[in-house]
Amino acid sequence: MSARIIHIASNTFREAVRDRVLYNLIAFALLLSGAAVLVGQISIDIEKLVVINLGLTAVSLFGIVIAIFIGIGLVSKEIEKRTLYTILSRPVRRWEFIVGKFFGLAGTLVVNTFFMAIGVFAALLYVAHKFVASDALIFVALYFIILEFLIICSLALLFSSFSSPLLSAVFAFSLFIIGSFAQDLRGFAGMAHGVTRWLATGAAYLVPNFSAFNVISSIAHGQPVSGHLILYNTVYALLYAAVALSGAVLIFENRNLK
Amino acid sequence: MKQRRRTSWIAAALLAGSLAASMATLHHLDQMRPQATLEDVLYITSPSVLKRASLGYDGLLADIYWTRTVQYFGAHHRGGGQSYALLAPLLEITTHLDPHLLVAYQFGASFLAPEPPQGAGVPERAIQLMEYGIQNNPDDWRLYYSLGFVYYMEVKDYSNAAEVFARGSKVPGAHPFMKVLAAQLAQHAGEFATARMLWDATYQSTHDRQIRKNAIEHLRSLRVDEDVIHLQQAVTTFGQRTGRVPASMAELAESEGWRGIPVDPDGHPYRLTPDGRVEVSDPENFEFVTRGLPPGYKPTPTIP
Amino acid sequence: MPAIEILGLEKTYMVGFLRKRPKVALRPLHLTVEDGEIFGFLGPNGAGKTTTLKLLMGLIFPTGGGARILGREWTDPEIKAQIGFLPEQPYFYDHLTAHELLEYYGQLSGVPAKGRRQRVQEVLQQVGLHDVKGVQLRKFSKGMLQRVGIGQAILHDPKVVFFDEPMSGLDPVGRREVRDLMEQLKQAGTTVFFSTHILSDAEALCDRVAIIHRGELRGVGAVEELTSSVQGKVEVIWQGTQIPATLKALGADCHVSGDTVRAVVPESQQDAAIDALRRERLRLISIAPVRTSLEDYFVEKLRRAETTAGRTA
Numbered sequence: 001m002s003a004r005i006i007h008i009a010s011n012t013f014r015e016a017v018r019d020r021v022l023y024n025l026i027a028f029a030l031l032l033s034g035a036a037v038l039v040g041q042i043s044i045d046i047e048k049l050v051v052i053n054l055g056l057t058a059v060s061l062f063g064i065v066i067a068i069f070i071g072i073g074l075v076s077k078e079i080e081k082r083t084l085y086t087i088l089s090r091p092v093r094r095w096e097f098i099v100g101k102f103f104g105l106a107g108t109l110v111v112n113t114f115f116m117a118i119g120v121f122a123a124l125l126y127v128a129h130k131f132v133a134s135d136a137l138i139f140v141a142l143y144f145i146i147l148e149f150l151i152i153c154s155l156a157l158l159f160s161s162f163s164s165p166l167l168s169a170v171f172a173f174s175l176f177i178i179g180s181f182a183q184d185l186r187g188f189a190g191m192a193h194g195v196t197r198w199l200a201t202g203a204a205y206l207v208p209n210f211s212a213f214n215v216i217s218s219i220a221h222g223q224p225v226s227g228h229l230i231l232y233n234t235v236y237a238l239l240y241a242a243v244a245l246s247g248a249v250l251i252f253e254n255r256n257l258k
Numbered sequence: 259m260k261q262r263r264r265t266s267w268i269a270a271a272l273l274a275g276s277l278a279a280s281m282a283t284l285h286h287l288d289q290m291r292p293q294a295t296l297e298d299v300l301y302i303t304s305p306s307v308l309k310r311a312s313l314g315y316d317g318l319l320a321d322i323y324w325t326r327t328v329q330y331f332g333a334h335h336r337g338g339g340q341s342y343a344l345l346a347p348l349l350e351i352t353t354h355l356d357p358h359l360l361v362a363y364q365f366g367a368s369f370l371a372p373e374p375p376q377g378a379g380v381p382e383r384a385i386q387l388m389e390y391g392i393q394n395n396p397d398d399w400r401l402y403y404s405l406g407f408v409y410y411m412e413v414k415d416y417s418n419a420a421e422v423f424a425r426g427s428k429v430p431g432a433h434p435f436m437k438v439l440a441a442q443l444a445q446h447a448g449e450f451a452t453a454r455m456l457w458d459a460t461y462q463s464t465h466d467r468q469i470r471k472n473a474i475e476h477l478r479s480l481r482v483d484e485d486v487i488h489l490q491q492a493v494t495t496f497g498q499r500t501g502r503v504p505a506s507m508a509e510l511a512e513s514e515g516w517r518g519i520p521v522d523p524d525g526h527p528y529r530l531t532p533d534g535r536v537e538v539s540d541p542e543n544f545e546f547v548t549r550g551l552p553p554g555y556k557p558t559p560t561i562p
Numbered sequence: 563m564p565a566i567e568i569l570g571l572e573k574t575y576m577v578g579f580l581r582k583r584p585k586v587a588l589r590p591l592h593l594t595v596e597d598g599e600i601f602g603f604l605g606p607n608g609a610g611k612t613t614t615l616k617l618l619m620g621l622i623f624p625t626g627g628g629a630r631i632l633g634r635e636w637t638d639p640e641i642k643a644q645i646g647f648l649p650e651q652p653y654f655y656d657h658l659t660a661h662e663l664l665e666y667y668g669q670l671s672g673v674p675a676k677g678r679r680q681r682v683q684e685v686l687q688q689v690g691l692h693d694v695k696g697v698q699l700r701k702f703s704k705g706m707l708q709r710v711g712i713g714q715a716i717l718h719d720p721k722v723v724f725f726d727e728p729m730s731g732l733d734p735v736g737r738r739e740v741r742d743l744m745e746q747l748k749q750a751g752t753t754v755f756f757s758t759h760i761l762s763d764a765e766a767l768c769d770r771v772a773i774i775h776r777g778e779l780r781g782v783g784a785v786e787e788l789t790s791s792v793q794g795k796v797e798v799i800w801q802g803t804q805i806p807a808t809l810k811a812l813g814a815d816c817h818v819s820g821d822t823v824r825a826v827v828p829e830s831q832q833d834a835a836i837d838a839l840r841r842e843r844l845r846l847i848s849i850a851p852v853r854t855s856l857e858d859y860f861v862e863k864l865r866r867a868e869t870t871a872g873r874t875a
Contacts, residue, residue, distance in 0.1 A: 007669040011655070018657040081653045086714055089619045089647035089724075090670045091639050095265055183288070187325040205281045212287045232287050239280035246273035253266050256622040261637055262623075 004092055005100040012104020013111075016070055028062055032119045047127045052138065052220040055120035060145045060216075062116065063109055064176055067149050070108065071156025072168035074101045075248075079257055088257075095249045102157055102245060109149045117142055137219040140230065144213040147237035151208045152176060154244035161248040162255070179208040208240055305354035312355065320356030327352055327362070328468065331369060342378035346370060349387060357394035360401070361466050363387060367404035368460070368469045371412035376545070381412045399436060400463050402426025406439070407456060416447040435459055450484050478523050479546035482538055486550035489520060489528055489536040503534035563633050565722050565753035566595035570627030571617055587613045589778045590627055595755055595770075600748050602764035602771035603757040604860065610777040611757035612650055615726050619647055632721060643672055646715030650726040652707060656700035660691050660710055663699060664717055671718040681717065689713040690739065704731035712740065716747070723747065725756035729763055741767060765856045773863055780863050788859045794829035795852040798836070801845040808838040826852055 032055055075098070078084045087097065117138075124135065155175055159168035178185070182204055189200035212233055215225055312319045327348040334342055349370065352362045369377045370384035388405035395401055402422055409419035420443040427436035439455060446452050454477065461473040492514055496504050504510040507519050507530040519527040526539040528550070538550040570590040577585045588610045595601045605611050616622045618629055618636055629636040632644060654663055664682045673681060686692045689709040694702075699710065708731045715723050728744075729737045744754050744767055758764055764771055765785055772782045781788060800823055805816050815826040827835045832849070839846055 004670055007666065011658075011666055015655060015657050082649065083653050083655055085619070085621060085649040086647060086652060086654070086667070086711070087670065088621060089642060089645070090667065091642040091672060092670050093261075093265070093639055095269070181322060184322045184325055186288070187329045191325065191328065205284060206277075209284055209287070212284075212290075226290075229287075229290060232283055232290065236280060236283040236287060239276045239283060242276035243273055243280060246269045246276060250266055250269040250273065253262055253269065254623075257616070260635075261639065 005096050005103065008092070008097060008100025009103035009107060012074070012101050013107050016105070016108040019070070024062065024066070028058065028116055028119060032058065032116075032123050035123070048124065049220050051120070051123050051127050053216060055123060056138070056141050056145065056216045056220075059113060059116045059120065059142070060148065063113060063145065063149050064152055066112060067105065067109055067152045068156050068169055068172045068176075071105055071153050072160050072165045072172060074105060074157055075160040075252065076163065076165050076168065082257075084257060094253050098157065098161070098245065098248050098252055102153060102241075105153045105157070106150055109153065110146060113142060113146055113149070134219075134222040137222070137225065140225045141215050141219050143230070144215055144233060147233055148210055148213050150237050150241045151179075151210075151244070154241040154248070155208065158244040158248040158251075161252045175207060176210070179210045180214075181211075182207050182209040183211040209236070212236070305351045308351055309355055316355040320352050320359055323348060323352040323355060324359060324362055327365065331365075332468070335375070338375050340374045342369075342374065345378040346380055346383045346387075350383075353387065353390060353394075357391070360391075360395070360398065361464065361469075363391040363401055363404055364464050364466060364469055367407050368472050371408050381408060384408045384412070397429055397431075399426045399429040399432035402429065402432075403436065403459065403463055406443075407460060410443065410447075410456065411453075416443060420444045420447075433459075433463070450480060454480055475545045479544045479548075481523050482544050482547045483549045485520065485522065485528065486536050486538065490549075493530070493534050493536060497534065503532070504530060506530060563597065564594045565597045565599075565632060566593070566601075566618075566755060567630040568593040568614070568618075568627075569629055571614065571624050571629055572626040573613055573617060573622065574625045586777050588617070591774075591779055593772055593779065593782065595753060598748065598751050598753055599769040600744060600754040600767050601756070602768035603755065603774065604759065604761065604764055604771055604856075605757070605774040606759055606864070608776075609774045611774060612726055613777075614774075615647075615649075615724055615757060618724065643718065644721045646718070646720040646723040648711045648715040648723070648725045648728055651704075651730065652711040654699050654707065654710060654714075656698060659696050659698055660686065660702075660713075661695040663710065664713060667714045668717055673718050685713045685717050688716075688743070705733060705736050708732055708736070712743065716752075720752065722753040722755065725754065727758055728756055729758065729760060737763070761856045761860055771856070773860060775864055775867055778867075780867060781859075785856060789854045789856060795826050795854060795858075796829055796832050796835075796849060797852045798825045798827060798832075798839070798849050799823070799847040800839055801847060804842065804844060806838045806842045806844070808841075809835055822847060 032051075035051075035054055078087075084097075088094065120138065121131075121135075124138075125131065152172065156168060156172045159171045163171065185200065185204040185207070189197055189204050192200055212229070215223075219225065308319070309316055327345070330344060330348060331342065346366075349362055349366045352359060356362075366384055366387045370387065371377055371379075371381035373379045385405065385408055388401060388408060391398075391401040392405065402425055406419045406422035406426065409415045409422060420440055423436055423440035423443060426432055427440055435455075439459065442452050442455060457473045457476045457480065461470050461477075464470060489510075492510060493504060496510060496513060504513070507528060510530065511519050521527050522538055522544075524540075524543050526543075529537045529539055531537060536550055537552055538544065538547060541547060541551050541555055568591050570592055571588065572590040573586075573588040575585045575587055577583050591614065603611050603614065613622070617624050618631070620637055631641050634641045655666075658666065661682060664685060665678065668678045668682060683692070686695050689712050691706065691709050691713065694706065699707070702710065708728070712725075712728065715725070725744075728740050732740060741763065744756070747754055768785060770782065770784050771788065773780045801821065803818050803821060803823060805818075805823060805825075809816065809825060809827070817824045825835070829851070836846065836849070
């Protein structure tokens with residue numbers, strides 16, 4: 001069972017890599033180096049701040065976009081092109097297919113992030129000329145970004161299991177935006193009354209919450225991140241991904257393929 | 259078919275379970291980082307940058323920041339906070355994004371100027387905010403009201419306050435009480451009646467719950483202050499007549515011919531100490547009271 | 563133990579804007595395929611052949627009935643290791659090469675790692691793709707993709723293979739190769755179940771066939787049985803290019819080639835045809851019985867089905 005999942009995952013990874021996604025990494029690295037050079041012209045104090053802020057934000061946004069664009073096609077493209085026929089006629093369970101795809105996509109993003117992170121550190125070295133202890137916090141921010149990716153991947157997969165690529169992209173992206181403001185949504189809900197309050201609160205807990213993952217501004221100022229937060233964020237991301245994946249499995253298991 | 263059913267059930271159970279657990283985790287996370295959304299306010303305090311970054315959706319972003327402002331203040335206020343450092347930046351950002359968000363200015367008038375724990379203690383920024391509001395909404399009399407209010411209540415600059423009220427009364431559609439207040443301020447600055455009129459006007463000029471609650475609290479405390487002064491006066495008169503302090507409030511009441519023992523707005527009787535001081539029975543009930551407090555009294559911060 | 567037992571498998575789709583109108587794709591189908599035979603599943607396009615195959619593969623779910631393959635429930639995932647499937651006009655991951663695809667599929671089918679590489683090479687040879695094994699599939703022609711499809715179906719040495727239109731997209735040489743391969747499979751003891759609308763292929767290969775039309779089974783049996791049930795025909799050849807009117811009236815199938823005419827008439831009309839020729843003073847060259855083809859049986863069956871449908875409609 002687990003061997004099949006790994007095989008599906010590595011095939012998904014291989015597909016993503018050959019899909020010329022890798023070229024965007026080079027583009028990103030160049031972009032960041034260019035920005036770092038420009039930033040080097042401004043005052044000494046904030047250049048490091050800008051590199052970290054700009055760099056990590058770019059890693060996050062690039063990754064989300066890649067996750068969505070690859071993720072939405074993962075299942076719907078296979079159904080559309082009927083490449084699934086010869087896969088499912090083998091001893092592959094439908095749920096293994098979904099899980100394998102998820103790990104393949106997640107793996108792609110982790111590798112992506114790794115290369116982009118090198119870009120960030122390179123730019124940082126260029127402007128600051130050396131590393132300090134607080135720079136290790138960047139790893140925490142990167143870890144949180146990867147957790148965000150896990151959630152987005154699982155959502156893209158969920159939508160892909162029943163919706164066309166275009167709609168899936170719209171849904172996934174909308175949820176990303178809403179999720180970034182989810183804490184405010186809870187604030188809105190807190191100010192509402194009656195039925196609206198319950199609906200808004202429900203929605204606010206249902207959408208993925210990304211606010212807790214965004215530590216970019218604080219680590220740019222060298223603020224430490226508590227281990228407690230790291231633990232709970234990890235748990236939340238895993239649980240939420242499990243929700244979306246279970247949904248995807250549930251839908252896919254019962255779907256008549258065309 | 260059996261396989262499919264079994265897998266579906268497991269998936270459904272996993273979905274429900276994970277969902278519940280994720281909500282619980284989220285709840286915990288919320289409590290751990292109540293200021294998560296305020297990160298950017300802490301580190302990006304330039305409203306104009308934010309406005310540009312909002313890509314034209316400033317209205318929505320203003321609403322979001324307004325929500326955050328209310329949450330921020332409410333959370334700190336409940337905890338008896340000693341510092342509201344982010345209140346001014348939050349309000350500035352909100353009004354910069356939407357210069358016509360009236361309630362934000364009114365909020366600033368009520369809560370920026372007073373000293374902690376009632377407010378942020380930055381009256382100059384409150385004035386700045388009101389001026390900005392008037393600049394962007396020259397035909398809204400309520401902003402003149404808010405500005406005049408700050409001048410009078412917090413800065414105690416009575417002449418400026420009167421002048422602002424007069425200016426505001428000339429705005430078309432201004433509430434009649436603007437003229438009345440202008441006149442009142444000109445002649446009876448510093449008096450209880452004036453304060454009462456102002457807080458009454460504040461209450462009427464807004465729908466925001468927090469501002470209204472604040473106004474009511476002030477009115478109640480004013481009542482207590484007035485009562486205490488009035489009662490203390492009676493004690494003094496008693497002393498002049500009898501050469502001693504009344505033995506109890508009941509004795510004072512009888513000698514003055516009052517119907518019963520005087521009570522505060524909550525219905526609790528005022529107390530008379532052996533050395534002739536009038537005290538309110540439970541100062542905790544009145545946030546803004548300044549008289550009738552036991553000596554050395556310090557309000558305890560409310561712990562949620 | 564029969565290789566395949568289809569037990570009342572049926573599929574009805576709900577179509578229309580609100581999904582309220584039923585559309586029957588397959589009426590309850592009962593069919594048995596014996597171990598080691600080549601079984602042809604015939605019918606015109608849209609008859610329900612692909613629907614049946616998709617149901618058996620678990621790609622779509624039946625609205626009734628079930629099936630057993632090699633004695634086990636058709637939904638049993640373990641059974642998939644022993645069956646191979648070639649869909650109609652197959653598509654594969656075009657970023658992979660033929661070699662990589664077969665490796666991947668081998669992994670998924672549980673082909674042990676030890677002999678896998680060798681087996682992949684074998685199969686590539688067998689389907690004639692060994693020379694292009696390193697080329698990405700996006701560059702393959704339709705015929706080449708068909709070969710890949712066959713390759714992935716037989717890769718794991720299945721006991722039963724299901725082919726949906728295996729000859730489609732192939733040139734005559736390719737078709738011959740596929741036919742030879744199917745014979746090879748039979749020799750090796752594999753049961754072959756394939757669907758097609760090309761009757762000559764079925765005639766040449768199959769032990770037994772089933773005919774399906776508009777979702778309903780119309781006939782099952784060995785090829786000889788079926789063809790013998792159809793009325794015999796004779797072939798009449800005469801000199802000249804003239805075709806007597808009476809012959810035409812008999813419904814004869816006439817064909818002029820060079821300076822002779824060849825006509826096929828039902829056996830019962832044999833004498834009437836000869837009379838017609840003699841009346842016209844045409845010189846008879848030959849008269850011989852024609853073996854009825856499956857096509858005749860097919861056309862006859864469908865024609866009868868249409869008329870019944872017409873009568874009941």
